[in-house]
Amino acid sequence: MGDQEITFIIECEVKADLASEFDALVPLLESVANDDPGTVEYRWYRGPTPTSMCLYERYRDSEATLAHIEAFGHEPTKRYLDLIELTSVIMIGPASEQLTAQLAPFFEGSVPGVTAVWYRT
Template sequence: MNHEVYWLLELAIQPGKRSEFHQLMSDMIDVTQANEPDTLNYEWSISADGTACHIYERYQDSAAVLIHLSTFGTHFADRFFALLTPTRFVIYGSPSAELKQALAGFNPTYLTAVGGFHR
């Protein structure tokens, strides 16, 4: 059974905060890559006009996400929410009940796979 959890987080970037956004992104990528081996994908994308950001994250399992959330809360949450406003949060895969509880405040949408393949 596949225990991966992945999501797409859509965010609005606060006007005039593009430079701070790029520094935050760089810091978060560096820390995640260096300290979270069970983070499988961590990809940030920005709209051409610099007003929207999508973050695609994929984790080996719910335990890996909980580690990421702890790091995020300790080191980045204040900066993140000062610069970015979530507009949509869609979670896929097999999140545990504990992870769903941890993410409940973000009001995510959960989608269940019904077809396709994974290589």
Template sequence: MGDEPFWLFTLDVKPGKFDEFKSLVADIVASTLKEPGTLAYQYAVTEDKRSVHIYERYRDSEAFVVHVEQNFAGYADRFHSMVTVRSLVVYGEPNAKARAALDTFNATYMTLFDGFTRH
């Protein structure tokens, strides 16, 4: 069950930054759409536009590492200037290289023990 690791980020958007953040996210999503190993990459916002969730699912840990190193790295400084990461919950068993990137956000790791995924 360790295939296709996935996680949920919870972010707080800095006051007055949502419109700028939303524009940046549109660019990130368009770029991420070109990554064949990214299976799901979705943003959701609360009604007051202060809290955002990001759901990410990857074919495998290496696909995530490619996303971070070859795509997201170019957006990271602007992204982090507009939000604060409140939490990151990781499901599955990412490899050591993926965990090193996820650990920078004080990730909580959840081990899957039952269930299924349909495609």
């Protein structure tokens, strides 16, 4: 792993009545993210139940992560966020002040129902 890489492990539950729509959206999300030059890896994994999912994503550095967040703030991400309930967010790496400010609601505990942990190097 690069010493500036930012890694996320994000767990969520897909809303049961929207599972087929979510499954159809995942390839688009993966394609768009993996075409981004700052993305090292972006992949969805199915959990122990049909509705539990885990997103594993790695970015070159904080700047690339912020670019991803900005790019994904558009329609596909808004739609995917409508299809899921976040349960946990783990961020690993030397996040910049700008990145931690952007994600502060998660790590300060102000996003209801989401547990968030940041592991620093």
